[in-house]
Amino acid sequence: MYHKLIASFWITAHFDENDSSYDWMMVWLSKQPSWAEAREVEVSTRSFGLNTAAIMVPGEEDANDLSLLASRKLAYLPSAQQSYSLWYRNRYMVITRVQAQTGYYGQKEETLQISILTRHHRTLNELLLEAKKNYMAAEEHSISIYVSDSNNSWRHVASRPKRNINSIILDPGVSELLVDDARDFLESKAWYGARGIPFRRGYLLYGAPGSGKTSIISSIAGELGLDVYIVSLSRAGLDDSALSELISNLPEKCIALMEDIDAAFTQSLNRDAVQGPAAPGTPADDGKPPPPGAPPAPSTSRLSLSGLLNALDGVAAQEGRILYATTNKYTALDPALCRPGRMDIHVEFKLASKFQAQKLFYSFYLPAEENAAAEQNEKDTEKEKDSDSGYNSDVDVASTVSDPHADADVIPSEKPTFFGTSHRQHAPRLRRKQVAELAARFAEAIPERELSMAALQGFLMTYKIRPYEAVNAAKDWVESEREARAKKAQQQAQAAVPAVPAETAAAAAPVTAVEEVKPSS
Numbered sequence: 001m002y003h004k005l006i007a008s009f010w011i012t013a014h015f016d017e018n019d020s021s022y023d024w025m026m027v028w029l030s031k032q033p034s035w036a037e038a039r040e041v042e043v044s045t046r047s048f049g050l051n052t053a054a055i056m057v058p059g060e061e062d063a064n065d066l067s068l069l070a071s072r073k074l075a076y077l078p079s080a081q082q083s084y085s086l087w088y089r090n091r092y093m094v095i096t097r098v099q100a101q102t103g104y105y106g107q108k109e110e111t112l113q114i115s116i117l118t119r120h121h122r123t124l125n126e127l128l129l130e131a132k133k134n135y136m137a138a139e140e141h142s143i144s145i146y147v148s149d150s151n152n153s154w155r156h157v158a159s160r161p162k163r164n165i166n167s168i169i170l171d172p173g174v175s176e177l178l179v180d181d182a183r184d185f186l187e188s189k190a191w192y193g194a195r196g197i198p199f200r201r202g203y204l205l206y207g208a209p210g211s212g213k214t215s216i217i218s219s220i221a222g223e224l225g226l227d228v229y230i231v232s233l234s235r236a237g238l239d240d241s242a243l244s245e246l247i248s249n250l251p252e253k254c255i256a257l258m259e260d261i262d263a264a265f266t267q268s269l270n271r272d273a274v275q276g277p278a279a280p281g282t283p284a285d286d287g288k289p290p291p292p293g294a295p296p297a298p299s300t301s302r303l304s305l306s307g308l309l310n311a312l313d314g315v316a317a318q319e320g321r322i323l324y325a326t327t328n329k330y331t332a333l334d335p336a337l338c339r340p341g342r343m344d345i346h347v348e349f350k351l352a353s354k355f356q357a358q359k360l361f362y363s364f365y366l367p368a369e370e371n372a373a374a375e376q377n378e379k380d381t382e383k384e385k386d387s388d389s390g391y392n393s394d395v396d397v398a399s400t401v402s403d404p405h406a407d408a409d410v411i412p413s414e415k416p417t418f419f420g421t422s423h424r425q426h427a428p429r430l431r432r433k434q435v436a437e438l439a440a441r442f443a444e445a446i447p448e449r450e451l452s453m454a455a456l457q458g459f460l461m462t463y464k465i466r467p468y469e470a471v472n473a474a475k476d477w478v479e480s481e482r483e484a485r486a487k488k489a490q491q492q493a494q495a496a497v498p499a500v501p502a503e504t505a506a507a508a509a510p511v512t513a514v515e516e517v518k519p520s521s
Protein backbone atom coordinates (compact mmCIF):
# COMPACT_ATOMS: atom_id res chain seq x y z
CA MET A 1 0.00 0.00 0.00
CA TYR A 2 2.82 2.33 1.01
CA HIS A 3 4.79 1.51 -2.17
CA LYS A 4 1.71 2.02 -4.31
CA LEU A 5 1.16 5.40 -2.77
CA ILE A 6 4.77 6.44 -3.35
CA ALA A 7 4.69 5.08 -6.93
CA SER A 8 1.66 7.18 -7.70
CA PHE A 9 3.82 10.31 -7.44
CA TRP A 10 6.26 9.09 -10.11
CA ILE A 11 6.12 8.57 -13.83
CA THR A 12 8.60 6.03 -15.11
CA ALA A 13 9.65 5.60 -18.75
CA HIS A 14 11.63 2.60 -20.05
CA PHE A 15 13.86 2.82 -23.10
CA ASP A 16 14.94 -0.39 -24.80
CA GLU A 17 18.50 -0.28 -26.10
CA ASN A 18 17.32 -1.65 -29.46
CA ASP A 19 15.06 1.31 -29.96
CA SER A 20 16.08 4.70 -31.36
CA SER A 21 14.61 6.51 -28.36
CA TYR A 22 17.34 4.90 -26.22
CA ASP A 23 19.97 6.58 -28.44
CA TRP A 24 18.24 9.94 -28.16
CA MET A 25 18.13 9.70 -24.38
CA MET A 26 21.72 8.52 -24.01
CA VAL A 27 23.00 11.38 -26.17
CA TRP A 28 20.85 13.80 -24.20
CA LEU A 29 22.20 12.43 -20.93
CA SER A 30 25.79 12.62 -22.13
CA LYS A 31 25.23 16.35 -22.73
CA GLN A 32 23.87 17.11 -19.26
CA PRO A 33 26.32 19.33 -17.36
CA SER A 34 25.73 17.36 -14.17
CA TRP A 35 27.57 14.36 -15.65
CA ALA A 36 30.80 16.31 -15.69
CA GLU A 37 30.51 16.40 -11.88
CA ALA A 38 29.12 12.93 -11.18
CA ARG A 39 31.20 10.89 -8.74
CA GLU A 40 30.81 7.65 -10.69
CA VAL A 41 30.37 7.53 -14.46
CA GLU A 42 30.82 5.10 -17.28
CA VAL A 43 33.35 6.27 -19.84
CA SER A 44 32.24 5.23 -23.28
CA THR A 45 33.20 5.69 -26.92
CA ARG A 46 29.80 4.57 -28.17
CA SER A 47 28.44 7.03 -30.67
CA PHE A 48 24.76 5.98 -30.52
CA GLY A 49 24.54 6.14 -34.29
CA LEU A 50 25.93 9.67 -34.53
CA ASN A 51 28.87 10.41 -36.77
CA THR A 52 29.49 13.86 -35.54
CA ALA A 53 31.29 15.16 -32.50
CA ALA A 54 27.89 15.40 -30.86
CA ILE A 55 29.03 13.55 -27.80
CA MET A 56 32.39 14.23 -26.33
CA VAL A 57 34.05 14.86 -23.04
CA PRO A 58 34.11 18.62 -22.29
CA GLY A 59 37.31 20.11 -23.68
CA GLU A 60 37.81 17.38 -26.26
CA GLU A 61 36.63 19.62 -29.07
CA ASP A 62 39.25 22.25 -28.18
CA ALA A 63 42.10 19.80 -28.44
CA ASN A 64 44.80 20.84 -30.89
CA ASP A 65 45.98 17.28 -31.24
CA LEU A 66 44.59 15.99 -34.55
CA SER A 67 44.76 12.37 -33.42
CA LEU A 68 42.51 13.18 -30.45
CA LEU A 69 39.92 14.77 -32.66
CA ALA A 70 40.10 12.04 -35.26
CA SER A 71 39.69 9.13 -32.88
CA ARG A 72 36.42 7.99 -31.36
CA LYS A 73 34.93 10.56 -29.04
CA LEU A 74 34.73 9.95 -25.33
CA ALA A 75 31.51 10.40 -23.42
CA TYR A 76 30.49 10.17 -19.79
CA LEU A 77 27.41 8.07 -19.33
CA PRO A 78 25.48 6.99 -16.27
CA SER A 79 27.09 3.88 -14.87
CA ALA A 80 25.07 0.68 -14.93
CA GLN A 81 25.92 0.13 -11.26
CA GLN A 82 23.89 2.86 -9.66
CA SER A 83 20.99 5.27 -9.90
CA TYR A 84 21.46 8.97 -10.50
CA SER A 85 19.30 11.87 -9.67
CA LEU A 86 19.11 15.17 -11.49
CA TRP A 87 16.78 18.09 -11.94
CA TYR A 88 15.01 18.73 -15.20
CA ARG A 89 12.74 21.79 -15.52
CA ASN A 90 12.36 21.93 -11.76
CA ARG A 91 11.38 18.28 -11.57
CA TYR A 92 13.35 15.65 -9.73
CA MET A 93 14.44 12.73 -11.91
CA VAL A 94 16.06 9.36 -11.18
CA ILE A 95 17.98 7.59 -13.92
CA THR A 96 18.88 3.93 -13.84
CA ARG A 97 20.42 1.67 -16.45
CA VAL A 98 19.09 -1.84 -15.98
CA GLN A 99 21.01 -4.73 -17.52
CA ALA A 100 19.43 -8.15 -17.76
CA GLN A 101 21.05 -11.37 -18.87
CA THR A 102 19.37 -12.89 -21.92
CA GLY A 103 19.98 -16.33 -23.38
CA TYR A 104 22.77 -18.71 -22.55
CA TYR A 105 25.67 -16.90 -24.12
CA GLY A 106 26.28 -14.13 -21.69
CA GLN A 107 24.39 -11.58 -23.79
CA LYS A 108 23.00 -8.64 -21.90
CA GLU A 109 20.08 -6.47 -22.79
CA GLU A 110 19.81 -3.03 -21.42
CA THR A 111 16.98 -0.69 -20.66
CA LEU A 112 17.24 2.84 -19.50
CA GLN A 113 14.74 3.81 -16.87
CA ILE A 114 13.83 7.40 -16.17
CA SER A 115 11.51 8.17 -13.25
CA ILE A 116 10.20 11.70 -12.89
CA LEU A 117 8.63 12.99 -9.71
CA THR A 118 5.47 14.31 -11.22
CA ARG A 119 1.87 13.24 -11.66
CA HIS A 120 1.54 14.57 -15.20
CA HIS A 121 3.03 13.46 -18.47
CA ARG A 122 3.92 16.98 -19.53
CA THR A 123 7.52 16.87 -18.23
CA LEU A 124 8.13 13.49 -19.83
CA ASN A 125 6.76 14.75 -23.15
CA GLU A 126 9.03 17.77 -22.99
CA LEU A 127 12.03 15.64 -22.14
CA LEU A 128 11.38 13.23 -25.01
CA LEU A 129 10.87 16.01 -27.52
CA GLU A 130 13.99 17.83 -26.37
CA ALA A 131 16.11 14.67 -26.60
CA LYS A 132 14.71 13.82 -30.03
CA LYS A 133 15.20 17.37 -31.36
CA ASN A 134 18.80 17.51 -30.11
CA TYR A 135 19.55 14.19 -31.72
CA MET A 136 17.96 15.21 -35.03
CA ALA A 137 19.86 18.51 -35.00
CA ALA A 138 23.13 16.61 -34.57
CA GLU A 139 22.08 14.47 -37.51
CA GLU A 140 21.11 17.34 -39.75
CA HIS A 141 23.95 16.75 -42.16
CA SER A 142 23.71 12.97 -42.09
CA ILE A 143 21.35 10.24 -43.13
CA SER A 144 20.53 7.42 -40.74
CA ILE A 145 20.97 3.85 -41.86
CA TYR A 146 18.97 1.02 -40.31
CA VAL A 147 19.38 -2.71 -40.80
CA SER A 148 17.30 -5.57 -39.48
CA ASP A 149 18.56 -7.81 -36.72
CA SER A 150 17.80 -11.49 -36.21
CA ASN A 151 14.69 -10.59 -34.18
CA ASN A 152 13.30 -8.76 -37.22
CA SER A 153 13.59 -5.41 -35.51
CA TRP A 154 15.19 -2.40 -37.15
CA ARG A 155 18.44 -1.24 -35.66
CA HIS A 156 20.16 2.10 -36.24
CA VAL A 157 23.64 1.16 -37.33
CA ALA A 158 25.18 4.27 -38.79
CA SER A 159 24.84 7.85 -39.85
CA ARG A 160 26.44 8.84 -43.12
CA PRO A 161 27.16 12.35 -44.30
CA LYS A 162 24.67 13.58 -46.90
CA ARG A 163 26.06 13.55 -50.42
CA ASN A 164 25.40 16.52 -52.62
CA ILE A 165 23.15 15.35 -55.43
CA ASN A 166 25.09 17.44 -57.92
CA SER A 167 28.15 15.30 -57.29
CA ILE A 168 26.37 12.36 -58.93
CA ILE A 169 26.50 12.82 -62.64
CA LEU A 170 23.79 11.06 -64.57
CA ASP A 171 22.27 11.53 -67.97
CA PRO A 172 20.44 14.86 -68.20
CA GLY A 173 17.18 14.88 -66.29
CA VAL A 174 17.59 11.57 -64.42
CA SER A 175 18.46 13.01 -61.00
CA GLU A 176 15.69 15.60 -61.31
CA LEU A 177 13.18 12.96 -62.34
CA LEU A 178 14.01 10.79 -59.34
CA VAL A 179 14.08 13.56 -56.76
CA ASP A 180 11.03 15.42 -58.03
CA ASP A 181 8.98 12.25 -58.35
CA ALA A 182 9.80 11.14 -54.81
CA ARG A 183 9.15 14.62 -53.42
CA ASP A 184 5.85 14.84 -55.23
CA PHE A 185 4.89 11.40 -53.96
CA LEU A 186 5.54 12.36 -50.34
CA GLU A 187 3.24 15.34 -50.72
CA SER A 188 0.43 13.32 -52.30
CA LYS A 189 -0.94 11.33 -49.38
CA ALA A 190 -4.40 12.86 -49.75
CA TRP A 191 -4.43 12.24 -53.50
CA TYR A 192 -3.73 8.52 -52.95
CA GLY A 193 -6.23 8.36 -50.10
CA ALA A 194 -9.02 9.95 -52.17
CA ARG A 195 -8.57 7.35 -54.90
CA GLY A 196 -8.09 4.39 -52.61
CA ILE A 197 -4.62 3.70 -54.01
CA PRO A 198 -2.06 2.36 -51.53
CA PHE A 199 0.26 5.20 -50.59
CA ARG A 200 3.62 3.80 -51.53
CA ARG A 201 6.02 4.00 -54.43
CA GLY A 202 8.69 1.74 -55.84
CA TYR A 203 11.68 2.58 -58.00
CA LEU A 204 13.75 0.02 -59.80
CA LEU A 205 17.22 1.25 -60.66
CA TYR A 206 18.93 -1.16 -62.98
CA GLY A 207 21.97 -1.30 -65.18
CA ALA A 208 25.73 -1.29 -65.20
CA PRO A 209 27.66 -1.80 -61.98
CA GLY A 210 29.35 1.32 -60.64
CA SER A 211 27.00 3.68 -62.45
CA GLY A 212 25.70 5.51 -59.38
CA LYS A 213 22.55 3.59 -58.37
CA THR A 214 23.42 3.33 -54.69
CA SER A 215 24.95 6.79 -54.58
CA ILE A 216 21.85 8.49 -55.98
CA ILE A 217 19.61 6.70 -53.47
CA SER A 218 21.59 7.95 -50.50
CA SER A 219 21.63 11.42 -52.02
CA ILE A 220 17.86 11.38 -52.45
CA ALA A 221 17.52 10.29 -48.82
CA GLY A 222 19.57 13.34 -47.84
CA GLU A 223 17.58 15.67 -50.11
CA LEU A 224 14.25 14.48 -48.73
CA GLY A 225 15.43 14.04 -45.14
CA LEU A 226 14.45 10.36 -45.02
CA ASP A 227 16.10 7.49 -43.18
CA VAL A 228 17.28 4.46 -45.14
CA TYR A 229 16.23 0.96 -44.11
CA ILE A 230 18.32 -1.71 -45.80
CA VAL A 231 16.39 -4.90 -46.48
CA SER A 232 18.89 -7.67 -47.07
CA LEU A 233 16.94 -10.37 -48.92
CA SER A 234 19.81 -12.82 -48.73
CA ARG A 235 20.09 -12.58 -44.94
CA ALA A 236 20.38 -16.05 -43.43
CA GLY A 237 17.14 -17.12 -41.86
CA LEU A 238 14.96 -14.53 -43.59
CA ASP A 239 11.67 -16.14 -44.53
CA ASP A 240 8.37 -14.87 -45.84
CA SER A 241 6.85 -14.05 -42.48
CA ALA A 242 10.04 -12.39 -41.23
CA LEU A 243 10.14 -10.18 -44.32
CA SER A 244 6.50 -9.29 -43.95
CA GLU A 245 7.13 -8.36 -40.31
CA LEU A 246 10.13 -6.25 -41.27
CA ILE A 247 8.23 -4.35 -43.94
CA SER A 248 5.28 -3.75 -41.65
CA ASN A 249 7.68 -2.42 -39.00
CA LEU A 250 8.96 0.29 -41.31
CA PRO A 251 8.06 3.78 -40.19
CA GLU A 252 5.83 5.97 -42.32
CA LYS A 253 7.90 8.04 -44.76
CA CYS A 254 11.18 6.27 -45.14
CA ILE A 255 13.30 4.70 -47.82
CA ALA A 256 13.46 0.92 -47.95
CA LEU A 257 16.43 -0.24 -49.96
CA MET A 258 16.76 -3.68 -51.52
CA GLU A 259 20.15 -3.85 -53.19
CA ASP A 260 20.94 -6.40 -55.87
CA ILE A 261 17.44 -7.78 -55.82
CA ASP A 262 18.48 -10.33 -58.46
CA ALA A 263 21.00 -11.88 -56.05
CA ALA A 264 18.13 -13.17 -53.94
CA PHE A 265 16.86 -14.93 -57.06
CA THR A 266 20.09 -16.66 -57.86
CA GLN A 267 20.28 -17.97 -54.32
CA SER A 268 16.86 -19.25 -53.47
CA LEU A 269 14.12 -16.86 -54.44
CA ASN A 270 11.47 -18.36 -56.65
CA ARG A 271 7.76 -18.63 -56.63
CA ASP A 272 7.74 -22.34 -55.81
CA ALA A 273 10.21 -22.23 -52.93
CA VAL A 274 8.92 -24.48 -50.19
CA GLN A 275 9.14 -23.35 -46.64
CA GLY A 276 11.22 -26.06 -45.05
CA PRO A 277 12.38 -26.28 -41.46
CA ALA A 278 15.25 -24.02 -40.55
CA ALA A 279 18.66 -25.50 -41.07
CA PRO A 280 20.20 -26.41 -37.75
CA GLY A 281 22.46 -23.69 -36.49
CA THR A 282 20.73 -20.84 -38.27
CA PRO A 283 19.88 -17.97 -35.96
CA ALA A 284 16.20 -18.32 -36.81
CA ASP A 285 16.23 -21.95 -35.77
CA ASP A 286 15.79 -21.32 -32.07
CA GLY A 287 16.17 -17.56 -31.92
CA LYS A 288 19.60 -17.87 -30.33
CA PRO A 289 22.98 -17.45 -31.95
CA PRO A 290 24.88 -20.67 -32.63
CA PRO A 291 27.34 -21.78 -29.97
CA PRO A 292 30.99 -20.89 -30.47
CA GLY A 293 32.73 -23.26 -32.86
CA ALA A 294 29.52 -24.30 -34.59
CA PRO A 295 29.74 -24.54 -38.39
CA PRO A 296 28.80 -21.32 -40.17
CA ALA A 297 25.11 -20.93 -40.92
CA PRO A 298 24.12 -21.53 -44.53
CA SER A 299 23.73 -18.21 -46.27
CA THR A 300 20.58 -19.04 -48.22
CA SER A 301 17.44 -17.24 -47.17
CA ARG A 302 14.12 -19.07 -47.15
CA LEU A 303 12.21 -16.50 -49.04
CA SER A 304 9.82 -17.15 -51.88
CA LEU A 305 8.90 -14.70 -54.60
CA SER A 306 5.26 -14.75 -53.53
CA GLY A 307 6.47 -13.95 -50.01
CA LEU A 308 8.35 -10.96 -51.36
CA LEU A 309 5.38 -9.81 -53.46
CA ASN A 310 3.05 -10.11 -50.49
CA ALA A 311 5.44 -8.20 -48.28
CA LEU A 312 5.62 -5.41 -50.86
CA ASP A 313 1.94 -4.91 -51.42
CA GLY A 314 0.07 -7.11 -48.98
CA VAL A 315 -1.97 -5.68 -46.12
CA ALA A 316 1.13 -5.49 -43.96
CA ALA A 317 3.08 -3.33 -46.43
CA GLN A 318 3.78 0.01 -44.83
CA GLU A 319 2.06 3.12 -46.17
CA GLY A 320 4.18 6.09 -47.16
CA ARG A 321 7.31 4.15 -47.83
CA ILE A 322 9.50 4.57 -50.87
CA LEU A 323 11.15 1.40 -52.07
CA TYR A 324 14.33 1.45 -54.09
CA ALA A 325 15.48 -1.82 -55.58
CA THR A 326 18.72 -2.08 -57.53
CA THR A 327 19.87 -4.77 -59.91
CA ASN A 328 22.53 -5.39 -62.53
CA LYS A 329 20.35 -8.09 -64.13
CA TYR A 330 17.11 -6.47 -65.12
CA THR A 331 16.00 -9.29 -67.40
CA ALA A 332 16.40 -11.86 -64.61
CA LEU A 333 13.59 -10.27 -62.60
CA ASP A 334 10.13 -11.76 -62.56
CA PRO A 335 7.62 -9.49 -64.36
CA ALA A 336 5.31 -9.73 -61.34
CA LEU A 337 7.95 -7.99 -59.24
CA CYS A 338 8.46 -5.22 -61.79
CA ARG A 339 4.86 -4.30 -62.47
CA PRO A 340 3.52 -0.83 -61.61
CA GLY A 341 2.30 -0.68 -58.05
CA ARG A 342 5.36 -2.55 -56.93
CA MET A 343 8.03 -0.87 -59.05
CA ASP A 344 6.40 2.23 -60.49
CA ILE A 345 9.41 3.74 -62.17
CA HIS A 346 12.23 1.82 -63.81
CA VAL A 347 15.37 3.80 -64.54
CA GLU A 348 18.28 2.46 -66.50
CA PHE A 349 21.77 3.44 -65.41
CA LYS A 350 24.10 3.09 -68.33
CA LEU A 351 27.86 3.07 -68.66
CA ALA A 352 29.40 6.52 -68.81
CA SER A 353 28.64 8.76 -71.75
CA LYS A 354 31.03 11.41 -73.02
CA PHE A 355 28.73 13.98 -71.44
CA GLN A 356 29.12 12.29 -68.02
CA ALA A 357 32.90 11.94 -68.46
CA GLN A 358 33.17 15.65 -69.15
CA LYS A 359 31.02 16.59 -66.17
CA LEU A 360 32.90 14.23 -63.88
CA PHE A 361 36.21 15.75 -64.91
CA TYR A 362 34.84 19.20 -64.31
CA SER A 363 33.41 18.38 -60.90
CA PHE A 364 36.59 16.51 -59.97
CA TYR A 365 38.94 19.42 -60.54
CA LEU A 366 36.46 22.21 -59.86
CA PRO A 367 33.61 21.04 -57.63
CA ALA A 368 30.45 23.19 -57.39
CA GLU A 369 31.48 25.10 -54.24
CA GLU A 370 34.90 25.92 -55.65
CA ASN A 371 33.31 26.85 -58.94
CA ALA A 372 31.48 29.75 -57.33
CA ALA A 373 34.64 30.88 -55.53
CA ALA A 374 36.63 30.59 -58.76
CA GLU A 375 34.09 32.76 -60.55
CA GLN A 376 34.53 35.47 -57.94
CA ASN A 377 38.32 35.19 -58.04
CA GLU A 378 38.34 35.48 -61.77
CA LYS A 379 36.29 38.65 -61.61
CA ASP A 380 38.73 40.09 -59.04
CA THR A 381 41.82 39.24 -61.03
CA GLU A 382 40.46 39.87 -64.48
CA LYS A 383 43.02 42.54 -65.24
CA GLU A 384 45.96 40.59 -63.90
CA LYS A 385 48.35 38.96 -66.31
CA ASP A 386 48.58 35.19 -66.51
CA SER A 387 51.91 35.19 -64.75
CA ASP A 388 51.00 32.50 -62.24
CA SER A 389 52.82 29.39 -63.35
CA GLY A 390 50.15 27.29 -61.61
CA TYR A 391 47.81 28.13 -64.44
CA ASN A 392 50.12 26.94 -67.18
CA SER A 393 49.33 23.75 -68.95
CA ASP A 394 52.93 22.56 -68.74
CA VAL A 395 53.21 23.20 -65.02
CA ASP A 396 55.43 20.79 -63.14
CA VAL A 397 53.13 19.96 -60.27
CA ALA A 398 55.76 18.06 -58.33
CA SER A 399 57.97 21.11 -58.20
CA THR A 400 55.17 23.26 -56.81
CA VAL A 401 54.95 21.09 -53.71
CA SER A 402 57.16 22.52 -51.07
CA ASP A 403 59.82 20.22 -49.75
CA PRO A 404 60.40 20.66 -45.99
CA HIS A 405 63.89 19.17 -46.31
CA ALA A 406 65.05 21.40 -49.15
CA ASP A 407 67.73 23.03 -46.99
CA ALA A 408 69.11 19.82 -45.53
CA ASP A 409 72.80 19.09 -46.19
CA VAL A 410 72.36 15.46 -47.10
CA ILE A 411 69.19 14.60 -48.96
CA PRO A 412 68.62 10.86 -49.21
CA SER A 413 68.45 9.87 -52.85
CA GLU A 414 65.87 7.13 -52.28
CA LYS A 415 62.26 8.19 -52.49
CA PRO A 416 59.52 6.30 -50.64
CA THR A 417 57.91 3.70 -52.85
CA PHE A 418 54.14 3.94 -53.03
CA PHE A 419 51.32 3.70 -55.49
CA GLY A 420 48.53 6.25 -55.45
CA THR A 421 48.29 9.93 -54.82
CA SER A 422 49.48 11.41 -51.59
CA HIS A 423 47.04 13.75 -49.90
CA ARG A 424 49.90 16.03 -48.93
CA GLN A 425 50.12 17.27 -52.47
CA HIS A 426 47.68 19.66 -54.06
CA ALA A 427 46.39 20.15 -57.53
CA PRO A 428 47.35 23.34 -59.30
CA ARG A 429 44.63 25.94 -59.14
CA LEU A 430 42.91 26.00 -62.48
CA ARG A 431 40.58 28.52 -63.95
CA ARG A 432 37.13 27.43 -65.01
CA LYS A 433 37.98 27.96 -68.65
CA GLN A 434 41.05 25.76 -68.33
CA VAL A 435 39.07 23.02 -66.57
CA ALA A 436 36.40 23.24 -69.26
CA GLU A 437 39.00 22.83 -72.00
CA LEU A 438 40.63 19.90 -70.26
CA ALA A 439 37.24 18.32 -69.55
CA ALA A 440 36.35 18.50 -73.23
CA ARG A 441 39.64 16.82 -74.17
CA PHE A 442 39.09 14.18 -71.54
CA ALA A 443 35.58 13.45 -72.82
CA GLU A 444 37.00 13.10 -76.32
CA ALA A 445 39.30 10.34 -75.14
CA ILE A 446 36.56 8.42 -73.31
CA PRO A 447 34.48 6.12 -75.53
CA GLU A 448 30.71 6.42 -75.37
CA ARG A 449 29.05 3.91 -72.95
CA GLU A 450 32.01 1.62 -72.53
CA LEU A 451 33.34 2.33 -69.04
CA SER A 452 31.57 2.79 -65.74
CA MET A 453 31.52 6.06 -63.84
CA ALA A 454 33.15 4.24 -60.92
CA ALA A 455 36.04 3.28 -63.23
CA LEU A 456 36.37 6.88 -64.46
CA GLN A 457 36.35 8.11 -60.87
CA GLY A 458 39.05 5.56 -59.99
CA PHE A 459 41.18 6.74 -62.94
CA LEU A 460 40.86 10.41 -62.00
CA MET A 461 41.73 9.56 -58.39
CA THR A 462 45.16 8.41 -59.53
CA TYR A 463 45.61 11.82 -61.16
CA LYS A 464 44.12 13.73 -58.29
CA ILE A 465 46.65 16.54 -58.53
CA ARG A 466 47.61 16.15 -62.19
CA PRO A 467 44.69 17.16 -64.40
CA TYR A 468 46.89 17.66 -67.46
CA GLU A 469 48.44 14.24 -67.12
CA ALA A 470 44.99 12.73 -66.59
CA VAL A 471 43.93 14.06 -69.97
CA ASN A 472 47.13 12.91 -71.66
CA ALA A 473 46.95 9.42 -70.14
CA ALA A 474 43.24 8.86 -70.76
CA LYS A 475 43.61 7.26 -74.21
CA ASP A 476 46.20 4.70 -73.06
CA TRP A 477 44.13 3.94 -69.99
CA VAL A 478 41.05 3.26 -72.14
CA GLU A 479 43.12 0.82 -74.20
CA SER A 480 44.42 -0.97 -71.12
CA GLU A 481 40.86 -1.23 -69.77
CA ARG A 482 39.74 -2.75 -73.06
CA GLU A 483 42.54 -5.28 -72.96
CA ALA A 484 41.77 -6.19 -69.35
CA ARG A 485 38.11 -6.64 -70.25
CA ALA A 486 38.90 -8.82 -73.25
CA LYS A 487 41.18 -10.98 -71.13
CA LYS A 488 38.52 -11.38 -68.48
CA ALA A 489 35.89 -12.30 -71.04
CA GLN A 490 38.25 -14.89 -72.46
CA GLN A 491 38.86 -16.38 -69.02
CA GLN A 492 35.13 -16.49 -68.35
CA ALA A 493 34.49 -18.20 -71.68
CA GLN A 494 37.18 -20.75 -70.82
CA ALA A 495 35.67 -21.38 -67.41
CA ALA A 496 32.21 -21.82 -68.95
CA VAL A 497 33.31 -24.65 -71.26
CA PRO A 498 32.51 -27.94 -69.51
CA ALA A 499 35.50 -30.24 -69.12
CA VAL A 500 35.17 -33.06 -71.69
CA PRO A 501 36.83 -36.38 -70.84
CA ALA A 502 39.71 -36.97 -73.30
CA GLU A 503 38.45 -40.24 -74.76
CA THR A 504 34.85 -38.94 -75.19
CA ALA A 505 36.12 -35.87 -76.92
CA ALA A 506 38.37 -37.84 -79.21
CA ALA A 507 35.61 -40.31 -80.12
CA ALA A 508 32.62 -38.01 -80.44
CA ALA A 509 33.59 -34.48 -81.18
CA PRO A 510 34.86 -33.26 -84.52
CA VAL A 511 38.28 -31.72 -84.16
CA THR A 512 37.09 -28.34 -85.43
CA ALA A 513 34.31 -28.14 -82.78
CA VAL A 514 36.81 -28.68 -80.00
CA GLU A 515 39.03 -26.08 -81.54
CA GLU A 516 36.18 -23.68 -81.77
CA VAL A 517 35.76 -23.47 -78.03
CA LYS A 518 39.49 -23.19 -77.50
CA PRO A 519 40.44 -19.68 -76.58
CA SER A 520 42.51 -17.96 -79.17
CA SER A 521 45.88 -17.19 -77.69
Ligand SMILES: Nc1ncnc2c1ncn2[C@@H]1O[C@H](COP(=O)(O)OP(=O)(O)OP(=O)(O)O)[C@@H](O)[C@H]1O
Pocket residue numbers: 167168169170208209210211212213214215216326327328349453454455457
Ligand atom coordinates in the same frame (compact mmCIF):
# COMPACT_ATOMS: atom_id res chain seq x y z
N1 LIG B 1 27.08 8.77 -61.99
C1 LIG B 1 28.06 8.93 -61.09
N2 LIG B 1 28.49 10.15 -60.75
C2 LIG B 1 29.48 10.30 -59.85
N3 LIG B 1 30.10 9.27 -59.23
C3 LIG B 1 29.68 8.03 -59.53
C4 LIG B 1 28.66 7.80 -60.47
N4 LIG B 1 28.47 6.48 -60.57
C5 LIG B 1 29.32 5.90 -59.73
N5 LIG B 1 30.06 6.82 -59.11
C6 LIG B 1 31.08 6.55 -58.09
O1 LIG B 1 31.42 5.17 -58.16
C7 LIG B 1 31.33 4.54 -56.90
C8 LIG B 1 30.32 3.37 -56.94
O2 LIG B 1 29.03 3.90 -57.20
P1 LIG B 1 27.68 3.18 -56.75
O3 LIG B 1 27.94 2.22 -55.63
O4 LIG B 1 26.65 4.22 -56.53
O5 LIG B 1 27.34 2.35 -58.05
P2 LIG B 1 26.19 1.25 -58.25
O6 LIG B 1 25.57 1.55 -59.58
O7 LIG B 1 25.30 1.20 -57.08
O8 LIG B 1 27.08 -0.06 -58.35
P3 LIG B 1 26.63 -1.60 -58.07
O9 LIG B 1 25.59 -1.93 -59.09
O10 LIG B 1 27.91 -2.35 -58.28
O11 LIG B 1 26.13 -1.64 -56.66
C9 LIG B 1 30.96 5.61 -55.90
O12 LIG B 1 32.13 5.96 -55.21
C10 LIG B 1 30.50 6.78 -56.72
O13 LIG B 1 31.00 7.98 -56.17
